[in-house]
Amino acid sequence: MLRALMYILPLALTIYAFIDCLNTPEDEAKHLPKVVWVIIILLFWIVGPIVWFAAGKMRRAPADGRTPSEWHRNHRSEWVAPDDNPEFLKSLREENKKDEALLKDWEADLRRREDELKRREQGEDKGEN
16 A cells, blocks of 8 residues: 555646646746646656746735636636627528528529420420320
């Protein structure tokens, strides 16, 4: 059990540090860019997480007083339901117009072919009499 703990504890620390690093806003990572911190955490899986917690992340509140959750809330794109999205509704109308035009073309082509078939049949009937 103790042997397993020797592997599980550093692995859990590495996973926690990795997720913490990914969730930290870029401007709160100290000394190095976040990408470099991620590489350090993953390559040096015992020392990397400890260094991240000790020196990589800003531990005090940011100067402007916001928290990481506020940062994520402010940078989240607003989801709009399709029924309320004017661009989506406009694209549906445009697709509907295209489909209607295509259907009218098909109907006209079908009528033309039916008329042509009737003329051929009438011509064959006259030729036999």
